[in-house]
Amino acid sequence: MHLRLGVNIDHVATIRNARGGDHPDPVRAAELAAAAGADGITAHLREDRRHIRDKDIERLMGEIKLPLNLEMAATEEMLTIALHYRPHAVCIVPERREEVTTEGGLDAAGQHNHLKPFISRLVDAGIRVSLFINADGHQLEAAHELGAPVVELHTGAYAHAGDAADSALLKAELDRLVRGAELGTSLGLEVHAGHGLTFGNVSPVAEIAGMRELNIGHFLIGEAIFDGLSATIRKMRTLMDKARGVA
Numbered sequence: 001m002h003l004r005l006g007v008n009i010d011h012v013a014t015i016r017n018a019r020g021g022d023h024p025d026p027v028r029a030a031e032l033a034a035a036a037g038a039d040g041i042t043a044h045l046r047e048d049r050r051h052i053r054d055k056d057i058e059r060l061m062g063e064i065k066l067p068l069n070l071e072m073a074a075t076e077e078m079l080t081i082a083l084h085y086r087p088h089a090v091c092i093v094p095e096r097r098e099e100v101t102t103e104g105g106l107d108a109a110g111q112h113n114h115l116k117p118f119i120s121r122l123v124d125a126g127i128r129v130s131l132f133i134n135a136d137g138h139q140l141e142a143a144h145e146l147g148a149p150v151v152e153l154h155t156g157a158y159a160h161a162g163d164a165a166d167s168a169l170l171k172a173e174l175d176r177l178v179r180g181a182e183l184g185t186s187l188g189l190e191v192h193a194g195h196g197l198t199f200g201n202v203s204p205v206a207e208i209a210g211m212r213e214l215n216i217g218h219f220l221i222g223e224a225i226f227d228g229l230s231a232t233i234r235k236m237r238t239l240m241d242k243a244r245g246v247a
């Protein structure tokens with residue numbers, strides 16, 4: 001089964017914002033990603049707008065044909081924005097102002113009462129909701145109970161476990177993702193994954209049966225400095241296809 005690649009373009013906006021102007025344009029990066037084999041565009045509208053801004057979301061919705069996966073915190077402000085633009089998907093992420101990036105998964109189990117009506121409003125608006133969670137059984141079960149059709153498994157711990165293929169920690173983290181994908185699929189959830197994926201660590205995650213989509217950002221934008229965005233995305237696409245046994 002085709003494994004979708006969602007290209008996260010946040011860090012094109014990070015570079016743009018460093019100078020306060022319009023260049024480089026994340027929407028242009030999204031166009032390029034589409035041409036290079038991406039199946040979707042992912043963008044995280046953070047509370048502090050440190051990278052993607054509201055205008056970017058408006059333009060991505062208006063100018064890009066690929067489905068948009070809007071990552072956002074479960075706040076009233078973000079709900080209003082999501083219901084206004086109605087992206088293809090919303091991925092609910094935990095957000096702390098002081099963090100450098102999304103450090104952990106959402107506590108779907110602990111925030112049941114807050115998330116339940118929040119998710120319902122998005123689902124009722126026809127938006128595909130995913131929850132960015134750690135690959136833990138109780139979080140997967142909570143996502144299912146909350147009525148989210150999709151989960152995105154946080155691959156950060158796997159990505160940070162090191163490069164050595166024989167590392168026990170790496171194996172344990174990969175195994176956690178494999179078991180998470182199995183449980184998610186058995187619960188009827190569509191399983192995605194993302195965070196910290198690179199050329200070096202993507203293949204074992206792409207091989208996981210039941211995995212349907214990977215969302216990848218920082219590495220692609222960073223690597224593009226050396227190899228260009230198009231070539232970098234094409235290479236990631238090829239690695240993912242190889243892992244799935246697609247020629």
Ligand code: PXP
Pocket residue numbers: 008010044071091093101102132152193194195196197215216217218219
């Ligand atoms: N998926 C989610 C839910 C994220 O929050 C992020 C980071 O914004 C990613 C995927 C992409 O992670 P990275 O930029 O490390 O590839």
